[in-house]
Amino acid sequence: MxxxxxxxxxxxxxxxxxxxxxxxxxxxxxxxxxxxxxxxxxxxxxxxxxxxxxxxxxxxxxxxxxxxxxxxxxxxxxxxxxxxxxxxNVDTIPFSLLLDKHDIKAPKTIYKINRNDSYLKKYVEVLGGFPIILKTRSSTRGIGTIKVESWPSLISTVDYLTSIGQEFIMRSFIRARRGCRLIVLGNEVIASAVFRMQEGDFRNAATPGAPVYESMNLSDQLNNEAVRASHLANFDFSGVDFLEDEEGNFFLLEVNNPTGFSALIDVCGxxxxxxxxxxxxxx
CATH class of the missing domain: 3.40.50.2300 (Response regulator)
Structure with missing residues (x-):
């Protein structure tokens, strides 16, 4: 059969x-x-x-x-x-918390927001100052990821999200020059590609048709981090996303399953x- x-x-x-x-x-x-x-x-x-x-x-x-x-x-x-x-379910934030607990380098994150001005000011300081990122739970393709550049914008956005009962995290903003997607299968990375950040938008996937990938073999260290992150999340198959900042430092952004892979089939062969x-x- x-x-x-x-x-x-x-x-x-x-x-x-x-x-x-x-x-x-x-x-x-x-x-x-x-x-x-x-x-x-x-x-x-x-x-x-x-x-x-x-x-x-x-x-x-x-x-x-x-x-x-x-x-x-x-x-x-x-x-x-x-x-x-x-x-x-589809919420990647608990996976980010798990990676934090295992010392995998990722954007610094505040996972639960106390709506109190003194706490909010402390959060911003801990995250390295403005701009900071607010990311809503279960958001996808950049929708629900908000870049906040000032205190008035922060308190008004937090008030709105809180009023509608929307849970969210605060995260340090990475000035990224490019992003990477690595497809993990079992104990190896079977495909990897990089993409340039979209002009006029800090999010990598919010623009229709974006991102545009370019095949690239990444370092063994990055591949090993991706495999380790996927295994910590209990996945044998996943798409692991990194951001590379202007100094060449890599930050693990998300472990995704389900994951998009269609664009990488032809790009990576x-x-x-x-x-x-x-x-x-x-x-």
Whole structure:
């Protein structure tokens, strides 16, 4: 009996259709049955039961509940230890906290904000002064990441976010000359690329079509940091993002899963979906 690759998604937001197509093509090459399940269209009274020969991957945001329902101790996943429930859903901030606790170099962060002027002033001092970054929980592609350059802007923005019940963190601003995405699979980085920061915008992915990647082999130290970060987050497959400042220092920004990888397939000349399937089949 052929293995089935249960590829979960929720609708077709930007990039998802291409990602599904790439997975389906990889499955056809590997002799695996491709089973895409849209969490918006699934029959939750008659869900499949993935078995020991099957693979389960949640390919995008929004389908976490569906993944929770299909996870079991038999199906092969991209987790180092398969959880009963997917941890933290799509929020990358707990992973940042985890990296902090293991001394992986990242932007300095205040994880819980006390709305008190004396505390806010202290936070700004600890973070090295303005500008600082506010990042909302569960934000993606730069939406919800705010650069604040003055005290009046800070207190008005904090007041607004607090009034709508939006949780957020404060983070030091890195004057980045470029960013990097490293695709981790198992114990190695299988693809890595850099991108220049967008002119007129400090965020790397907010502009449609951005970022534009350029393949580049990065240092063993950076690759090892990416693998270590992915493993700490319990992922065998992830996209790890770094920022490089103007002095050449690298700061680990996020561990992403689900992660975008489509642009790196051609840029790096790596069959990322195929390698992922091989890895999961051999698990």
């Amino acid at each position: 052929k293995s089935k690759f249960y590829c979960l998604h929720e609708g077709y937001y930007e990039g998802v259709a291409l990602r599904l197509q790439q997975f389906e093509e990889a499955c056809n090459r590997k002799g695996v049955v491709f089973c895409a399940i849209d969490s918006l269209q699934a029959d939750y009274s008659a869900l499949p039961e993935p078995g020991v020969d099957d693979l389960l991957y949640n390919s995008c945001r929004g389908s976490e509940m569906l993944e929770d329902l299909l996870l079991n101790n038999e199906v092969k996943t991209i987790y180092r230890q398969t959880p009963s429930l997917r941890p933290h 790596v069959d990322i979906p195929g390698k992922l399937l091989d890895y999961m089949l051999e698990k």
